[in-house]
Amino acid sequence: MIIMAENLKLLTGMCAYFEFFANNNDINKEEFSMTSNKTVLAWLDEMAAMCTPEKIVWIDGSEEQLEALRAEAVSTGEMIKLNEEKLPGCYYHRTAENDVARVEDRTFICTPTKEEAGPINNWMAPDEMYAKMKALYAGSMAGRTMYVIPYSMGPVGSPFSKIGIELTDSIYVVLNMAIMTRIGKAVIDQLGDTPDFVKCLHAKKDVNPDDRYIVQFPQDSTIWSINSAYGGNVLLGKKCFALRIASYLGMKEGWMAEHMLILGLENPQGEVKYICAAFPSACGKTNLAMLIPPEYLKSQGYKVWTVGDDISWLRIGPDGRLYAINPEAGFFGVAPGTSVKTNFNALESTKKNTIFTNVAINNDDMTVWWEGLDKNPPVNATEWKGAKVNGVEYTAEGNKLAHPNSRFTAPAVNCPCISKEFENPAGVPVEAIVFGGRRAKCAPLVYQSRDWTHGTFVGATMASETTAAAAGAVGVVRRDPMAMKPFVGYNMATYWNHWLEMGKKLGDKAPKIFHVNWFRKDDNDNFMWPGFGDNMRVLLWILDRCAGKVDADECAIGYIPKAEDIDIKDLDMTVEDVKALLTIDNKVWLEDVENIKEYFAQFGDKLPKEMADELAKLEANLTK
Ligand code: GTP
Ligand code: SPV
Ligand code: MN
Secondary structure: OHHHHHHHHHHOOOOOOEEEOOOOOOOOHHHHOOOOOHHHHHHHHHHHHHHOOOEEEEOOOOHHHHHHHHHHHHHHOOOEEOOOOOOOOOEEEOOOOOOOOEOHHHEEEOOOOHHHHOOOOEOOOHHHHHHHHHHHHOOOOOOOEEEEEEEEEOOOOOOOOEEEEEEEOOHHHHHHHHHHOEEOHHHHHHHOOOOOOEEEEEEOOOOOHHHOEEEEEHHHOEEEEEOOOOHHHHOOHHHHHHHHHHHHHHHHHOOEEEOEEEEEEEOOOOOEEEEEEEOOOOOOHHHHHOOOOOHHHHHHOOEEEEEEOOOEEEEEOOOOOEEEEOOOOEEEEEOOOOOHHHHHHHHHHOOOOOEEEOOEEEOOOOEEEOOOOOOOOOOEEEOOOOOEEEHHHHHHOOOOOOOOOOEEEEEHHHOOOEOOOOOOOOOEEEEEEEEEOOOOOOOOOEEEOOOHHHHHHHHHOOEEEOOOOEOOOOOOEEEOHHHOOOOOOOOHHHHHHHHHHHHHHHHHHOOEEEEEOOOOEOOOOOEOOOOHHHHHHHHHHHHHHHOOOOOEEEEOOEEEEOHHHOOOOOOOOOHHHHHHHHOOOHHHHHHHHHHHHHHHHOOHHHOOHHHHHHHHHHHHHHHO
16 A cells, blocks of 8 residues: 555655545554544544545645646546636636536525524434435545645634635645635644534535535534535535634624625725625625726725625724634636726736636637627637537627636735735724625615614615526525525524624724615616726715714615715716615615515514614604
8 A cells, every 4th residue: 555655646746645545444544644633534534434535635735736636637627728828827617507606495504403594594404414415425436536625714823714624526626725715734733633623525426406415514513515516515615614604603702704895995195994895696796895996086096905805704803893804815706797897906816827617718729708808709619518619609699608607716816906914814904894785776876874783784684686696596686684695504583683792892893884786777777876996986985984074864774975975076977866876765665674574574583673673663764
């Protein structure tokens, strides 16, 4: 066995592989593993005995090892190397046609009781789910390699950070995790001998959608995923850990894990204020986080710095204020709609060391294309499902070359506007929290909540049209509290209560809470607000409110800007247009109130009294 191991080391170019063969008791496992942590090794043994991989490879995070894996993935066709001059270090990956988005109907929160998971999560008793999944995992990695990825969510060693270990049989997952998280030897060394890590198991198996399960066991800090090879279903550090498991840990430990971007807005005096914003999937977090201000503001010296584009972990700092870190190290961003004009910084971030999933390939020069990149689809194209087509004719017929949820996985360090606080282990102080969604009608461009409790209600009653980020119908309005509907790891009503508790601890140091809607439409179905970089105009109003620099009108739903306080300089808009964006149609809002009543009813007596009181207040205000 030792000889075989030696050969393998040679084969992999003498790189720092740490490996041992499963089911092989005659070798000293510790010698080939990166740790002597007994909890880790016992768990690894148990998982290997169940999945029976041919071999086990520890991921040490070295560039040599990752490069060898890229070469292997290219040799098997799992990834395609893109143009090294135009897109250095970039690769293409295509997933199965039935495996292109998160699967919410197959995602489970397995708490001991159904009540702990709450009415809007799928639930099964842990024992039952473990038994069901063990049968699926049995022998699932036969003839394959199990990779062991130690990873840290948050800077290694930060008091905010948490460690996970993902076992996976997919090189695509390893390479994505290497971009999205901090991985390797430094992480396992940080873990030391403690049992304090999240146990993550992923087997690609045969990507059979009927046996696909994405399962969180919050009480066991365990995540099991099987029969998918797509993004959020399998990059277990992301939604599964950093939101579902972490939201549960946060509730227990007094902090928060939220589906929020973090941006720093710098004014011409060089002061930077930080804003967190929660929008549902594919509703503009990456875009807002990397915003480029309109020309006239840019020339005055306004800038936006990106701390995070998807997830925030928030803790109360020594000064009593709320501090945020981005637990991730990369962006798993929506490709369609990303262009030089809409999101220059995101596009720049994808120019090197990026993995593209389910976009189209331009075969002439081995670069990538997606709808909205520019108006020139490649003639000699391969569409996302793998067929060679004339891209001009194909798109002219109304077909899409890239999947609507096609994505790029790009290292955060590539981003031209990455914040200098990105690695700060203490995080950044949060001035404002912004909720938002896609609402064609109803929600105004922006409004401010009266206080933290009302702000919690505003978050709890968020609704948005569904997008291609999750499998299922697109464009259907659904309630998505705090943009956490698919990501809360316990009872949503208990989660609202946790928000209220955090508010009590923060007291008058609590960030101010706002709601925005970039997606309001006129009667001709056109967006009424230009969006993208011009969203800066709304952010400035928000920060002025936080600083007490601008008045507002109190109305039924909270504080609304005076129309002339939203700066429309250089825009093809009038104050009347802004007024239209700020109108509140009581009839539409009262319909929403009825819907919220029904929605709240399912939480029974778990619903915090404050939420019921706020709803009654809203209804009274609207009927006054
Ligand atoms: P996830 O990664 O799924 O969490 O998505 P996200 O919230 O980061 O959304 P993203 O910024 O990737 O935007 C999703 C889609 O919304 C893209 O097609 C964008 O072009 C579009 N979008 C973003 N911001 C705006 C805006 O201000 N106005 C309009 N009309 N569209 C926007
Ligand atoms: C989202 O859907 O909110 C995403 C993409 O950020 S995924 O990682 O697939 O969840
Ligand atoms: Mn997201």
